[in-house]
Amino acid sequence: MPTSGLVINTLPSAAIDQAFKQALARYQGQAGNLLPILHAIQDALSCIPQQVVPDLAAALQLSRAEIHGVIQFYPHFREQPTAPVVLEICRAESCQAMGGTELAEHACRSLNCSFHETNANGSITLEPVYCLGLCAQSPAIMINGTPHARMTPARLDQLLQHTKVQA
Template sequence: MSDTTGIADGLDAILAAHDGVEGALLPILHAVQATFGHIPDEALPRIARHQMISRAEVWGVLTFYHDFRTRPAGRHVLKLCRAESCQAMGAAALADHARARLGIDWHGTTPDGQVTLEPVFCLGLCACGPAAMLDGQVAGRVDPARLDRMIGELA
């Protein structure tokens, strides 16, 4: 079975599970990403037809919410808070360090597929900034040395 056939079959099941559900676009996108690890380009026209909306509307929702991906993520996902309280505590310098250390920019994945770097706009650790989340585990008061240790533990 090819990847395209697998995507089509998986997408058919997801769309069938949401038949007749009002306002199902977000649940469909979440289900597609949970199934495939990202939202494949070939899924957009089929989702649009199912929801009776344009591809542009699906794309608008997909790109508005920062948790949706159009490409597979790395084995590990590092999210750095970009909210104001973390910025006041040095998040910009931490972000610069992370991008330099990993050799990628926001939404990028290291060439070895190990780490994807994503910005987030609050992790709820406002009193402990700057905050980071690595594979769903939050960390507060992250400085460059701690970030290096977190990344180093992934190897």
């Protein structure tokens, strides 16, 4: 993932340690536990900090390269914390055919950032997502895990304004 754009303040070591220990305790001993552990860490911290990789590799008897490979392979995983608001825009074919490309361009212009980046004031992180399962109601977005369908640039602006007020 590109790392240009605003980097959100670093996470406290205690929070990283707690998220790692909780995820490991929950999934230790289960077959194929790497992905659930990575998801649990990211759910708790909004990213998977580099600091957890050596300890996770040791705990799961994997190499650091294997852990990094999985983190890099899946576009959902992030290595930097996100802003309080995460805007995900569907980039699948159906959404693109129904105006998703224009919607993404509008979002990039409005936020003055690209995908995988956070806007200058640190309030919104923009991410691509590949199919939200709302193809019949394209284009679709997700704001902090809540899907929104039949999106237009004007509706996106309204939702983001409302979300910023709520945050």
